[in-house]
Amino acid sequence: MGRSVIKFSSEDCGICHKMAFYDQKVAQELGLDFIDVKMQDTATYRQYRKILLAQYPDKSEMGWPTYIVCDNPEGDFTIVGEVKGGHPKGEFRQRLQTVLAQA
Numbered sequence: 001m002g003r004s005v006i007k008f009s010s011e012d013c014g015i016c017h018k019m020a021f022y023d024q025k026v027a028q029e030l031g032l033d034f035i036d037v038k039m040q041d042t043a044t045y046r047q048y049r050k051i052l053l054a055q056y057p058d059k060s061e062m063g064w065p066t067y068i069v070c071d072n073p074e075g076d077f078t079i080v081g082e083v084k085g086g087h088p089k090g091e092f093r094q095r096l097q098t099v100l101a102q103a
Helices: 014-019 023-029 042-055 089-102
Strands: 003-009 033-038 066-071 078-084
Touching (some): 023 033, 023 089, 033 042, 042 078, 066 089
Parallel strands (some): 003 033
Antiparallel strands (some): 003 066, 066 078
16 A cells, blocks of 8 residues: 555544545545555454554544555555545545645
8 A cells, every 4th residue: 555545533523424435535536545544443443543652642633534644554654745634525635636746
């Protein structure tokens, strides 16, 4: 797996649910793999927890949802950037493009 967007969200979050209608599609249009991690899914969360904690050691600064763009999420990952919080589709695409351009 190459460059990926990992979405950390909660099943109880309305904004997370709203963004689910387009976030994966936007990421894939930009050539990124998409990994959806709901905090309630303990098996998936455990698999990607190290990436979240590398960016937010105590989780206090993360937004809902938090999208972390990283290389090689299945192995020795490198965090490229992030997009926090809810955004309209066009703005979300623009923020992801900005992260990619700075990488």
